[in-house]
Amino acid sequence: xxxxxxxxxxxxxxxxxxxxxxxxxxxxxxxxxxxxxxxxxxxxxxxxxxxxxxxxxxxxxxxxxxxxxxxxxxxxxxx
Numbered sequence: 001x002x003x004x005x006x007x008x009x010x011x012x013x014x015x016x017x018x019x020x021x022x023x024x025x026x027x028x029x030x031x032x033x034x035x036x037x038x039x040x041x042x043x044x045x046x047x048x049x050x051x052x053x054x055x056x057x058x059x060x061x062x063x064x065x066x067x068x069x070x071x072x073x074x075x076x077x078x079x
Contacts, residue, residue, distance in 0.1 A: 006039075017065050019073075 037045065062070050 017060050017062060017070075019062060019065050019067050019069050020060075023067060
């Protein structure tokens, strides 16, 4: 049975800012072996993450991001 890929728009109304996601992942270093998540685990983690107060602020595009790296990317785009 081929895997069914859910469109991101169906799970989340807007895509997370890649810079903010990377910042969260780097700041959350875990010193133990990690494994890939199943589709159900990903859905559950996404639901949990969206319920956390302030987690919606990561749902924006790079041009609306307030991290310093986003300004560098935007400047390069228009040079």
